[in-house]
Amino acid sequence: MKNTCIIIAFMVLSVFLTNCTNKSDEYIDPRGTNYAGSESCIQCHKAESESAFHSSHFKATSPALKENVLGHFSKGKNTFVYDKNTKLVMEERNDTLYQVLYKNNKEVEAYPFEVLFGVKHAQTSAYWKNHYTYELPVSYYKSLNSWATSPGYSATVPNFERKIEKECYGCHSSNIASRYITTSSDSITFTNMEVEDFMNPKTLIYGIDCERCHGPAKKHVQTHLKFPDLKLAQDIVSFKKLTRQQKIDACAICHSGNDKLKIKSRFEFRPGDNLLDYFRGVPGSNDNKVYDVHGNQLGLLSQSKCFKKNETMTCMNCHNPHENTSKSMVSYSKICMSCHQDPKHTPETLKTVSKTAMAENCIECHMPKQDSNAIRFQQSNTAAMSSYSLRTHKIGIYPANKK
Ligand code: HEC
Ligand code: HEC
Ligand code: HEC
Ligand code: HEC
Ligand code: HEC
Ligand code: HEC
Ligand code: HEC
Structure with missing residues (x-):
C-alpha cells in the first residue's frame, strides 16, 4: 500500500515535471537551441522591435497571407495575356490566392501564392512542390502598379517550373534548411534530410530578423531575464x-x-x-x-x-x-x-x-x-x-x- 502510494505520487510528480518542461509549448527556433526568436526581444528592446518589425528587412520574405500580397485581384486588373488563347488570371478562392492558367477560356492549372519575396518596389511569389519552391511567372511591380513577367520570364510562354533556390533565401530570409525537427519532453533533435538542397517549409524563418543580423541571442535573453538590473549587454556581439x-x-x-x-x-x-x-x-x-x-x-x-x-x-x-x-x-x-x-x-x-x-x-x-x-x-x-x-x-x- 505504502509502495503504491509512492509510485502514484511519483507518477503524478513526473507528469507534473514533464508538463513544466514540455518543449512543445516553448518556442523552438529552427536554427537551433541557441536562438531565441525575435518575439523574445520586444520586452526589452521595444524601440528597435517596433521599427524593425515593419521594415523591408523583416518583410524581405513573408507568408502569402492576403494582407501581405501586393497586386490586384479584381476584374480588369488581374489578367496577364500571353496570346489570344492563353492567359493567366490572379484569383482568390476560399481565402487562398492563385495564378490560374487558362487556355481557350478553360482552366488548365492553378498555382497558389505561398512564399512572397519583396515588398518595397516589387513582389514575386513562389509555391511549394515536394521539397522545393517554384517561382510564379508573373510578379507585381509598384512602378507600373500592375502585374508583369517575373524577371527573366517570357511574356509569350508561361513557365511554372523555375525553382527558387536556397540562394534567394540566403539574402531574403533568416533560415531555410533540409532538416526535420523532432521534440520530446527533454530534448530537441535536428536531423538533416538526405538531399542537401531539399527545403523543409517548417524551417523557413521569413524575413531578416534580429538574430540574422545580431547572431544567436538565447543566452543573452536568459542572462538578462535572470539579472534584470544588468545594464551592460551580455552574451551578444556589440x-x-x-x-x-x-x-x-x-x-x-x-x-x-x-x-x-x-x-x-x-x-x-x-x-x-x-x-x-x-x-x-x-x-x-x-x-x-x-x-x-x-x-x-x-x-x-x-x-x-x-x-x-x-x-x-x-x-x-x-x-x-x-x-x-x-x-x-x-x-x-x-x-x-x-x-x-x-x-x-x-x-x-x-x-x-x-x-x-x-x-x-x-x-x-x-x-x-x-x-x-x-x-x-x-x-x-x-x-x-x-x-x-x-x-x-x-x-x-x-x-x-x-x-
Ligand atoms: C530581459 C531583457 C532583454 C532581452 C529579452 C533582450 N535583451 Fe538585448 N539587451 C538587454 C540589455 C539590458 C542590454 C544593454 C543595454 C542596451 O544596450 O539596451 C541589451 C543590449 C543588446 C544589444 C546591444 C549590444 C551592444 O553592446 O551594442 C543588442 C544587439 C541586443 N541587446 C540584441 C537583442 C536581441 C536580438 C534580443 C532578442 C533575441 C534581445 N537583445 C533580447 C536586455 C535584453
Ligand atoms: C539588418 C540588420 C539588423 C537587423 C534586422 C536588426 N538589427 Fe539591431 N543593429 C544592427 C546594427 C548594424 C546595429 C549597430 C548600429 C550602429 O552601430 O549604428 C544594431 C544595433 C542594435 C542595438 C543597440 C542599439 C544601440 O543604440 O546601441 C539593439 C538593442 C538592437 N540592434 C536590437 C535589435 C533587435 C531587437 C532587432 C529585431 C527586432 C534588431 N536589432 C534587428 C543591425 C540589425
Ligand atoms: C540577410 C541579408 C541582409 C543583410 C545581412 C542586410 N540586408 Fe539590407 N536588405 C536585404 C534585402 C533582401 C533587402 C530588400 C528587402 C525587400 O524590399 O524585400 C534589403 C533592404 C535594405 C534597405 C532598403 C530598405 C527600404 O525599405 O528602404 C536598406 C537601406 C538596407 N537593406 C540596408 C542594410 C544595412 C545597412 C545592413 C547592415 C547593417 C543590411 N541591410 C543587412 C538583405 C540584407
Ligand atoms: C546577394 C543577395 C541577394 C540574393 C541572392 C537575392 N536577392 Fe533579391 N534583393 C536583394 C536586395 C539587397 C534587394 C533590395 C535592394 C536592391 O534591389 O538592390 C533585393 C530585392 C528583391 C526584390 C524586390 C524587393 C522590393 O522590395 O522591391 C525581389 C522580388 C527579390 N529581390 C527577389 C529575389 C529572388 C526571387 C531571388 C533568387 C532568384 C533573389 N531575390 C536573390 C538581395 C538578394
Ligand atoms: C552617403 C549616404 C549613404 C551611404 C553611406 C549608404 N547609402 Fe544606401 N541609400 C542612400 C540613399 C540616399 C538612398 C536612397 C533612399 C531613397 O530613395 O529613399 C539609399 C538607398 C539604399 C537602399 C534601397 C535601394 C532602393 O531604392 O530601394 C539600399 C538597399 C541601401 N541604400 C543599402 C546600403 C548599403 C548596404 C550601404 C553600405 C554598403 C549603404 N546603403 C550606404 C544613401 C547611402
Ligand atoms: C563621412 C564623410 C563623407 C560623407 C558623409 C560624404 N562624403 Fe563625399 N567625399 C568625402 C571625401 C573625404 C571625399 C574626397 C574629397 C577629396 O578627394 O578631396 C568626397 C568626395 C565627394 C565628391 C567628389 C567625387 C569625385 O569623384 O570627384 C562628391 C561629388 C561627393 N563627395 C558628394 C557627396 C554626397 C552627395 C554625399 C551625400 C550623399 C557625400 N558626398 C557624403 C567624404 C564624405
Ligand atoms: C544640380 C546638380 C547638383 C546638386 C544639386 C549638387 N551638386 Fe555637387 N556637383 C555637381 C556637379 C556638376 C559637380 C562638378 C563641378 C561642377 O561642374 O560644378 C559637383 C561637384 C561636387 C563636389 C566636388 C567638388 C568639391 O567640392 O570637392 C562635391 C563634394 C559636391 N558636389 C557635393 C555636393 C553636395 C554636398 C550637395 C548638396 C548640398 C551637392 N553637391 C549638390 C552637381 C550638383
Whole structure:
C-alpha cells in the first residue's frame, strides 16, 4: 500500500515535471537551441522591435497571407495575356490566392501564392512542390502598379517550373534548411534530410530578423531575464566594438551582389565574421568594374571617393538598419553636408538650381537613379522591356548634371 502510494505520487510528480518542461509549448527556433526568436526581444528592446518589425528587412520574405500580397485581384486588373488563347488570371478562392492558367477560356492549372519575396518596389511569389519552391511567372511591380513577367520570364510562354533556390533565401530570409525537427519532453533533435538542397517549409524563418543580423541571442535573453538590473549587454556581439570592415561586412553579406564564388553559406555568417571567409573576390578592388544598381550597394559605394578617402564611412552613416530608407532627400543631404560644408560648384552648375534646391538635393545629382540591367520585365501585350530603377551608391559627378 505504502509502495503504491509512492509510485502514484511519483507518477503524478513526473507528469507534473514533464508538463513544466514540455518543449512543445516553448518556442523552438529552427536554427537551433541557441536562438531565441525575435518575439523574445520586444520586452526589452521595444524601440528597435517596433521599427524593425515593419521594415523591408523583416518583410524581405513573408507568408502569402492576403494582407501581405501586393497586386490586384479584381476584374480588369488581374489578367496577364500571353496570346489570344492563353492567359493567366490572379484569383482568390476560399481565402487562398492563385495564378490560374487558362487556355481557350478553360482552366488548365492553378498555382497558389505561398512564399512572397519583396515588398518595397516589387513582389514575386513562389509555391511549394515536394521539397522545393517554384517561382510564379508573373510578379507585381509598384512602378507600373500592375502585374508583369517575373524577371527573366517570357511574356509569350508561361513557365511554372523555375525553382527558387536556397540562394534567394540566403539574402531574403533568416533560415531555410533540409532538416526535420523532432521534440520530446527533454530534448530537441535536428536531423538533416538526405538531399542537401531539399527545403523543409517548417524551417523557413521569413524575413531578416534580429538574430540574422545580431547572431544567436538565447543566452543573452536568459542572462538578462535572470539579472534584470544588468545594464551592460551580455552574451551578444556589440557592433560598437567591431572594426569598420566588420560593420560593412555585416551588410555586405547580402548587399555586395551575387556573382562571387561562395565558400560558405550566407546563413552561417555572424557579426564580426570576415566576408573573405565566405566569398572569394570581394568588391572594392576594381574601379572599372560595372556593378548593377540592384543588390550591390557596397560594390558601388566602394568606388566612390567619399568611401575611399574617409576612413570611417559605413552603411550606418546614412542608414539605421532597423528602419526603411524613409528619410527625405533633405535629411540625406544633411549627411552629405556634414562632410561637405562648402562644395565647390562651378557657376554653370549653380545656375541650374536655386540655392535651397542645391542644399536640399545633393542626392538627385550625385546618386542618380539608374536602371538595373539585371532586373527587367515585360507587361502583358507589350514588346517593350521595363527596368527596375534604383539610386546608385557610386557617389560621384555625373555628366547628366552638367548642363
Ligand atoms: C530581459 C531583457 C532583454 C532581452 C529579452 C533582450 N535583451 Fe538585448 N539587451 C538587454 C540589455 C539590458 C542590454 C544593454 C543595454 C542596451 O544596450 O539596451 C541589451 C543590449 C543588446 C544589444 C546591444 C549590444 C551592444 O553592446 O551594442 C543588442 C544587439 C541586443 N541587446 C540584441 C537583442 C536581441 C536580438 C534580443 C532578442 C533575441 C534581445 N537583445 C533580447 C536586455 C535584453
Ligand atoms: C539588418 C540588420 C539588423 C537587423 C534586422 C536588426 N538589427 Fe539591431 N543593429 C544592427 C546594427 C548594424 C546595429 C549597430 C548600429 C550602429 O552601430 O549604428 C544594431 C544595433 C542594435 C542595438 C543597440 C542599439 C544601440 O543604440 O546601441 C539593439 C538593442 C538592437 N540592434 C536590437 C535589435 C533587435 C531587437 C532587432 C529585431 C527586432 C534588431 N536589432 C534587428 C543591425 C540589425
Ligand atoms: C540577410 C541579408 C541582409 C543583410 C545581412 C542586410 N540586408 Fe539590407 N536588405 C536585404 C534585402 C533582401 C533587402 C530588400 C528587402 C525587400 O524590399 O524585400 C534589403 C533592404 C535594405 C534597405 C532598403 C530598405 C527600404 O525599405 O528602404 C536598406 C537601406 C538596407 N537593406 C540596408 C542594410 C544595412 C545597412 C545592413 C547592415 C547593417 C543590411 N541591410 C543587412 C538583405 C540584407
Ligand atoms: C546577394 C543577395 C541577394 C540574393 C541572392 C537575392 N536577392 Fe533579391 N534583393 C536583394 C536586395 C539587397 C534587394 C533590395 C535592394 C536592391 O534591389 O538592390 C533585393 C530585392 C528583391 C526584390 C524586390 C524587393 C522590393 O522590395 O522591391 C525581389 C522580388 C527579390 N529581390 C527577389 C529575389 C529572388 C526571387 C531571388 C533568387 C532568384 C533573389 N531575390 C536573390 C538581395 C538578394
Ligand atoms: C563621412 C564623410 C563623407 C560623407 C558623409 C560624404 N562624403 Fe563625399 N567625399 C568625402 C571625401 C573625404 C571625399 C574626397 C574629397 C577629396 O578627394 O578631396 C568626397 C568626395 C565627394 C565628391 C567628389 C567625387 C569625385 O569623384 O570627384 C562628391 C561629388 C561627393 N563627395 C558628394 C557627396 C554626397 C552627395 C554625399 C551625400 C550623399 C557625400 N558626398 C557624403 C567624404 C564624405
Ligand atoms: C552617403 C549616404 C549613404 C551611404 C553611406 C549608404 N547609402 Fe544606401 N541609400 C542612400 C540613399 C540616399 C538612398 C536612397 C533612399 C531613397 O530613395 O529613399 C539609399 C538607398 C539604399 C537602399 C534601397 C535601394 C532602393 O531604392 O530601394 C539600399 C538597399 C541601401 N541604400 C543599402 C546600403 C548599403 C548596404 C550601404 C553600405 C554598403 C549603404 N546603403 C550606404 C544613401 C547611402
Ligand atoms: C544640380 C546638380 C547638383 C546638386 C544639386 C549638387 N551638386 Fe555637387 N556637383 C555637381 C556637379 C556638376 C559637380 C562638378 C563641378 C561642377 O561642374 O560644378 C559637383 C561637384 C561636387 C563636389 C566636388 C567638388 C568639391 O567640392 O570637392 C562635391 C563634394 C559636391 N558636389 C557635393 C555636393 C553636395 C554636398 C550637395 C548638396 C548640398 C551637392 N553637391 C549638390 C552637381 C550638383
